[in-house]
Amino acid sequence: MKKRVMVVLALFAAPLAFAQFHFLPGKDDAVRQWVQASYGRSTDLGFEAEQSFFSFGYNIDIAPFAAFLGMQFTDDVTDLTLDTDWWPFEFRMRHGVLRFGLGADYHIEWYNDISCEHDFIISPEIDWQSNTRYLLTLRTGLTKKISDIYAISETTVQNWSLALLLSLGKCWANGMEVRLEAGTRSVYRIPVFGSAIFTPSVAYTFRSGFRVGLEMEITMRDWIAATYYMDSAIFRVTGRMYF
Numbered sequence: 001m002k003k004r005v006m007v008v009l010a011l012f013a014a015p016l017a018f019a020q021f022h023f024l025p026g027k028d029d030a031v032r033q034w035v036q037a038s039y040g041r042s043t044d045l046g047f048e049a050e051q052s053f054f055s056f057g058y059n060i061d062i063a064p065f066a067a068f069l070g071m072q073f074t075d076d077v078t079d080l081t082l083d084t085d086w087w088p089f090e091f092r093m094r095h096g097v098l099r100f101g102l103g104a105d106y107h108i109e110w111y112n113d114i115s116c117e118h119d120f121i122i123s124p125e126i127d128w129q130s131n132t133r134y135l136l137t138l139r140t141g142l143t144k145k146i147s148d149i150y151a152i153s154e155t156t157v158q159n160w161s162l163a164l165l166l167s168l169g170k171c172w173a174n175g176m177e178v179r180l181e182a183g184t185r186s187v188y189r190i191p192v193f194g195s196a197i198f199t200p201s202v203a204y205t206f207r208s209g210f211r212v213g214l215e216m217e218i219t220m221r222d223w224i225a226a227t228y229y230m231d232s233a234i235f236r237v238t239g240r241m242y243f
Contacts, residue, residue: 030062030063031060031061031062032060032061032242033058033059033060033061033242033243034058034059034211034240034241034242034243035056035057035058035059035240035241035243036055036056036057036058036059036070036238036239036240036241037054037055037056037057037238037239038053038054038055038056038236038237038238038239039052039053039054039236039237040052040053040054040055040217040234040235040236040237041053041234041235041236042232042233042234043232043233043234043235045230045232045233046219046229046230046231046232046233047221047229047230047231047232048219048231048232051074051075051076052074052075053072053073053074053234053236054072054073054074055070055071055072055073055187055188056070056071057069057070057071058070063087063090064086064087064088064090064101065084065085065086065087066084066085066087067082067083067084067085068081068082068083068084069081069082069083070187070188072187072188076111076112077109077110077111077112078109078110079107079108079109079110079188080107080108080109081105081106081107081187081188082105082106082107083103083105083187084103084104084105085101085102085103085125086101086102086103087099087100087101087125087127088100088101088102089101095130095131096128096129096130096131096134097128097129098126098127098128099125099126099127099128100124100125100126100127101124101125101126101127102122102123102124102125103121103122103123103124103125103139103141104121104122104123105119105120105121105123106118106119106120106121107119107121107188107190109188113150113151114149114150114151115147115148115149115150115151116147116148116150117145117146117147117148118145118146118147119143119144119145119146119190120143120144120146121141121142121143121144121163121185121190122141122142123139123140123141123142123163123165124139124140124141125137125138125139126138126139133170133171133172133173134169134170135167135168135169135170135171135179136166136167136168136169137165137166137167138165138166138167139163139164139165139166140162140163140164140165141162141163142160142161142162142163143160143161143162143163143185143190143193144158144160145157145158145159145160145161145190145192146158159192161184161192161193162184162193163183163184163185163190164183164184165183165184165185166181166182166183167179167180167181168180168181175204175205175206175207176202176203176204177202177203177204177205177213178201178202178203179199179200179201179202179203180198180199180200181198181199181200181201182196182197182198182199183196183197184196184197185197186199186217186219189219191219191221194221194222194223195219195220195221195222195223195231196219196220196223197217197218197219197220198217198218198220199215199216199217199218200215200216201213201214201215201216202214202215203238205242209241209242209243210239210240210241210242211238211239211240211241211242212237212238212239212240213237213238213239213240214235214236214237214238215235215236215238216233216234216235216236217232217233217234217236218230218232218233218234219231219232219233
């Protein structure tokens with residue numbers, strides 16, 4: 001019973017991972033853009049070896065479209081992610097703004113001379129922002145994963161998986177921001193279904209448009225199996241500039 005409850009919570013929480021990308025533009029903002037750089041370090045809390053993570057990204061929001069392009073580098077792995085969104089339905093109501101849309105994502109991961117992995121994701125989306133800056137984003141869809149494994153006679157493995165993402169957050173007028181993100185994927189990690197990724201974070205945006213953030217990304221593997229375990233814990237500091 002405990003495992004079933006944890007799996008349900010993981011699936012419900014999944015859509016968080018991408019909320020960090022999507023802020024609704026203000027009433028007078030036709031275009032909103034930002035660039036970002038981050039440094040992360042994994043710990044010895046899980047099975048993953050300790051290593052450093054460097055990433056760079058660019059986001060543009062031109063309603064009703066939004067797009068994010070980012071890269072991440074480690075000692076062994078290079079990742080590239082392209083995340084696009086289309087929001088054809090927007091409803092401005094008394095207590096906030098509700099949007100319905102469709103996302104299309106592509107992720108590629110190079111693992112030295114061992115393998116190359118491609119992920120294609122299509123996901124319906126719901127985005128809500130209240131007048132008091134409470135935020136909620138929900139994404140659910142399918143992932144097509146194609147893995148070329150060079151270490152095994154260039155074997156190609158293909159499979160389908162569910163993609164679930166949830167994001168809950170709160171922003172204050174003074175620039176403070178807190179979030180809880182979770183899902184079956186994160187920005188640069190898209191494991192097969194059955195894993196869960198949780199990312200609590202805090203951030204502060206200065207009046208100049210510069211934002212600094214701290215987050216912790218925890219990956220739990222094989223939640224559906226009998227022996228789920230912590231695969232990694234990554235602490236990350238992020239600098240972002242809006243313009």
